[in-house]
Amino acid sequence: MLTKLLSGDTPRSGLLTLLLLIVLISLAFAPFLFPGTKSLETAARICIFIVLVASYDLLLGYSGIVSFAHTMFFGIGAYGTALALSTTGPSYWSLIWGTATGAVVAAVFALAIGLFSLRVKAIFFAMVTLAVASAFAVLVSQMSWLTGGEDGLNYRIPRELTPAFKLVDEKILGVRINGKLLAYYLVFFASAALFLLMLRIVNSPFGRTLKAVRDNAFRAEAIGYRVVWYRTTATVLSAIMAALAGSLLAVWLRYTGPATTLSMEIMIDILLMVVIGGMGTLYGAVLGATLFILAQTYLQNLMGVAAEVTSAVPVVSTLVAPERWLLWLGVLFILSVYFFPSGIVGRLRAGRA
């Protein structure tokens, strides 16, 4: 039953299973295990980024396509939901149609870019998506009459999902049972469902063909697979998933702006999460996103301490300053591409014997 839920793609490593279980249990009971606003924010971000990173892995790891437009799709989803909620009011209906519209628009964009540039080399696709995505980000921040520009959009969501809505008057296990908690579980279960769906996709015949195309496009073409069709479909699916993750973010934050959805920094974060977690395995997305966001939130404090300690040594203290944590991640990233292209998950699975 459990294997079926995971589409037969089990973690295949004791330690990996353990880590995944820890992540799952921590996220499932986050409001009770780690009370406090900051930890709940972090938990929700992890859920959303697991979906976002997994959807990127669908491209990078399973199809061998490098795209820099993933945040664009993420943003389209977020803005779709945000615009629907802010123009037609905080109803479930606007939430649904906004989310659906975002996903459809993302799919159409992905289809256009895919048909346009997937025929040629990987490098070409990477360059085109980079250009298109940055143009899109600029466009969004300039169309302030619609998108709120750099300031972004603040809007209301259905009342049942806000802290103002009290489900039970008393606290349970010291936690207030309110709309915020409901919103968290909406994010959690939606993310879990999307993740399982993606697991199903990559383990379907379609997913297996995708890997065959990645490994040897020439041969796949010779056998009779339409390579462009497979790649384009993967791009579209991945874009839809990213858009849905964007919608979750829009609901959770009750705010959508360029900095939280479209920026190049987020694109680079996603890249780091996929590679460090492990390309070509969706469980890598879980570990990559979790570790990265925890590090982003908490490691910086640790580095602050290190900088404090080494403050007497001029160069070292700048190198370990909390703002410089991306430097070390960058180095780690390069090393992982060289030495552990299958990331943490690959390491864990290899060490299973």
Add this chain to the structure above:
Amino acid sequence: MADNLLTLSGVHTLIGPYHILQGVDLSVPEGGVTVLLGRNGAGKTTTLRTIMGLWTASQGEIRFDNHLITKLDTPEISRRGIAYVPEDMGIFTDLTVAENMMLAAASGPLDAKRLDWIKELFPPIGTFWGASAGTLSGGQKQMLSVARAIIEPRRLILVDEPTKGLAPAIIKAMTDALRELKETDTTILLVEQNFAMASTIGDTVAVMDDGRIIHSGAMSELVGDETLQEKLMGLSLEAHQ
């Protein structure tokens, strides 16, 4: 028979997942023309590319002039005195004929006397000296490709199907040129599917099939022995006769 200039023993070459050469043993005697025959896909081009270092042999040894060259890189192999005329001719179409020749003279300026001799062998080289190599016809490109290989004195030239797709008159010019080249102490390893042409110029012959040499000996022996021809032709040259 003179000493062998080049010997391959038990050479295996893998291209990606494909095992193309499966233990090639080949000897090229110094100072003559060795013809390598075989049907498409037998591994002839791969053999030449492996000698040239463009593919690396995974097993076996290649000796040139009694030195092991198996693991050397292509530029080093070229500097030791092996030139290569690839099947696609490898002309730099963006450059002029003169520039193509100039680059081929890797060790220094063009030798005027040698150039005159080449222009005599291949008149179009002189005629189109300043023209863009991309505008040459197929036969002219083939001539340029061979001319490039011999602009500096080389000990061994690897020539891959120099007559492929060319008109009979140009095939004759090419054959004449190779024959004249043979007179100048240059050893030639020639891949050829045109047996008529190969038999007039070759001294020794090797026949390949499925990544191995299945026959080798003197060309005269093969020309004289019709049963053997039939056996090997049926195997290797069926489509070309």
Add this chain to the structure above:
Amino acid sequence: MSDTAIKPRMEKVPFKEQFFQKLPVLLVPLLALAGLVAIGNPASWLTLTVAGLAMGMMIFIMASGLTVVFGLMDVINFGHGAFVAVGAFVGFTVLAWLAGWTASPSVMLNLGAVLVAILAAMLVTGLLGYAFERVIVMPVYGQHLKQILVTMGGLIVAQQMIYVVWGPDELHLSRPEAFQGSIVFGEAAIEKYRLVAVGIGLALFLAMGHILKNTKVGLLVRAGVENGEMVESLGYRIRRLFLIVFMTGSALAGFGGVMWGLYQETITAHMGSEIMVLVFIVVIIGGLGSVEGCFIGAMLVGLLANYTAFLAPKVALISTIALMVVILMWRPQGLYPVVKAK
């Protein structure tokens, strides 16, 4: 030997085909003309055209190395933008040291300061290019996916190192005296610095053309772009050639960085990634690997960006993307597709 039988024959390229081959060159004046019609006012048009050409020249300086590196070894360096930023920071630092020269009214001293700054920037970025090629690019030759990822990682690290060395704030610097202000032609005011940029860019383009056409290294680069294996078979080490080209390309990116920095008078650590978008568009439009295409692409992008910035400021960047799409529909491999034998 029968001369008649092998009568030399040149394949005649029909006029029509020749015309279409040359057509991309005409795009620049055509675009300028369209700009004149759309803008209407000749004075503003002249100002914008010079601004566009200046911007195009600077992008060309930065993009040229990238395109040749790709042509030669099929390597696209996504970290190229880091060299732009590092060049700008080194250049600004040198100019700040030479404040006495830049503030002086003497044109010679001003020029000298800028020259020293450019040379320092090129030296540093050239050496950085060496390290980048050896450490980051070399282990992943021929593996496109890893190449993109690793050079992207290099970009992150390089940007962070700029923060470490120069601090997190952006730098400001005024242009030297001689390059400030404008020259007035009739009603059109043209910034002096833009004219300087056009002059330098043009000189560089001509110099590159000369090197590629008339020197052995240049010929080898062109030959290598078309067929690297054959270059090796003739006895040349293409890897060494590639290293030289990579370092030159990096040094040019640093050069462009100083020029761009002086143009904006403000530089940030992530300026490189912003400019890279334009650089990529230019390289794609021109045809990956083609220097001429890169030059024409840069002019088109520079002009179009300036015209649209005047006519409809909000769509400036989108317009260059639109240009890229239109050109790729017309020529899927860019304006000057590079012949690849492989």
